[in-house]
Amino acid sequence: MPSDAKLREAFGEQNGQAMAQASLLYDILNKNVVAAELATVKEGDDERTLLLKHVDKMLEMNLGKVIILADRGYPSYHVIETLRQKGLEFVFRVARGFNQEIDVLPYGDHRIKMRRSTWKKGVIDVRVLKFPLSSGEDEVLITNVMDPELTIADFTWLYWQRWGIETEYAVLKNKMELENFSGRTELTIRQDFWAKMVIAEFVGAAYRAAQKTVDERMALKNNKYEYRVNINYSIGVLKDDLIKSILEDDVKKQREKFERMLAKIAIRVVPVRLNRSPPRVSKSFNPKGRFEHNRKSNC
Numbered sequence: 001m002p003s004d005a006k007l008r009e010a011f012g013e014q015n016g017q018a019m020a021q022a023s024l025l026y027d028i029l030n031k032n033v034v035a036a037e038l039a040t041v042k043e044g045d046d047e048r049t050l051l052l053k054h055v056d057k058m059l060e061m062n063l064g065k066v067i068i069l070a071d072r073g074y075p076s077y078h079v080i081e082t083l084r085q086k087g088l089e090f091v092f093r094v095a096r097g098f099n100q101e102i103d104v105l106p107y108g109d110h111r112i113k114m115r116r117s118t119w120k121k122g123v124i125d126v127r128v129l130k131f132p133l134s135s136g137e138d139e140v141l142i143t144n145v146m147d148p149e150l151t152i153a154d155f156t157w158l159y160w161q162r163w164g165i166e167t168e169y170a171v172l173k174n175k176m177e178l179e180n181f182s183g184r185t186e187l188t189i190r191q192d193f194w195a196k197m198v199i200a201e202f203v204g205a206a207y208r209a210a211q212k213t214v215d216e217r218m219a220l221k222n223n224k225y226e227y228r229v230n231i232n233y234s235i236g237v238l239k240d241d242l243i244k245s246i247l248e249d250d251v252k253k254q255r256e257k258f259e260r261m262l263a264k265i266a267i268r269v270v271p272v273r274l275n276r277s278p279p280r281v282s283k284s285f286n287p288k289g290r291f292e293h294n295r296k297s298n299c
Contacts, residue, residue, distance in 0.1 A: 002184045010186040012041035021045065022178070022193065025054035028069070028164040032204035034058050038193045047073045052082055059086065067091060067145065069162045072098075075142065080124055084144060091143040091159055102140060107131055109152055114142075129155050172200060175235050202242060206234055210265040217266075225271035233268040237261055 001007050007018035025035040035054040039045035051074055058066070068083060068090040075092040083090050096103055099114055107130050113123040129141040129152050141155055172178040176199060181192050210229045218227050241261045248254035 001179075001189060002181060004184045007184065007186060007189065010040070011189075014041060020189070021050075022172075023047065023050040023054065024165070024168065025051070025058060026165045026168050028161050030204065031164070031168075031207050033168075033197055033200050034061070034063070036194075036197050038190060048076055048079050051079065055083065055086065055088065065089075067158070069159060069165070071162065077124065080126070080142075080144075084124070089143070089145050091141055091145065091155060093159065094140050094142055096138070096140075098140075102128055102130075102142070105130055107138075111146070131156070168200075171203075171231060171235070172196060175232060176200065176203075199238070199242075202238055203231070203234060206238060206262060206265055207231065210234070210262050213262070213266040214269055218269075225273060227269040228272055229265060230268040230270050234265045237264050 001011065001018040001020060004018055011018060011020040013019055019041045021039050021041055023037045023039060024033050026032075027034050035057040037050050037053060039050055051068075051070065055068070066088065068088055070090070070092050072093050072095045075094050075098065080090070080092075094102065101112055101114060105112075105128060110128040110130070112126060112128055114126050115123050126142045126144060127146055129139075129143070131139055131152055133139050139156075139159075141159055143155065145155075176196055178193070178196050181189055183189075183192075207229050214227055214229055238261070241257065241264075245254055245257040245261060248257055
């Protein structure tokens with residue numbers, strides 16, 4: 001965030017730079033943000049706490065059956081036990097050292113009673129799926145989904161879907177410029193954040209509607225690849241046309257503008273090429289962010 005003493009006081013700081021953390025609970029299949037938080041980097045606002053806040057909001061929505069997918073920063077006894085008590089299923093990736101019993105397991109599909117010396121409350125029954133990746137690393141997933149018909153291959157596919165979450169963060173930060181704030185006050189930061197969340201919902205809704213049109217059109221062709229709506233182009237269309245559609249007073253004309261907007265989005269598609277594993281590119285950390293030059297002191 002902008003370098004401002006009041007923002008450092010409100011949100012916290014890292015390396016002397018005002019810093020906050022954004023956390024999302026994201027519906028991968030429907031491409032919409034279910035819950036979000038703009039939190040501090042102070043003690044108490046950790047990833048696990050924010051996840052459980054998201055879950056409470058999600059349960060108020062009565063969305064039906066869900067499976068929580070999360071990476072290695074999230075699993076803990078408290079999180080796992082809380083999700084279990086709330087009747088929710090989960091699939092977590094865990095790092096080596098998370099649990100000694102898991103570390104010594106061979107490759108395969110196991111069901112164990114997970115213990116840890118620091119846990120005060122007994123054990124937890126979990127399913128452990130351990131297998132090698134093409135990179136040479138070991139992938140270890142833990143879950144309470146015990147259906148024997150689901151194999152390691154099924155869980156591999158399921159956890160791979162989590163990349164949709166990473167994609168959404170990339171869209172928010174790089175395409176929608178979430179960190180390009182319009183001012184230097186706490187109120188402005190929070191307003192900008194929630195405005196971008198609203199736009200993200202419109203993007204998701206437009207994607208779903210346009211994708212239905214794309215699927216119907218592509219079903220008539222014998223294509224080598226599956227095709228998806230181009231998110232970058234969708235954001236550009238919404239940027240130009242969304243406000244005009246919302247501000248239209250005539251309901252019929254408003255509907256027509258929305259339909260034209262969706263038709264434009266459905267034209268631009270990209271092929272889905274499966275099983276690609278581009279190398280991870282390490283980037284240096286810039287605490288000032290990409291938009292520091294836009295933040296004038298008189299904002």
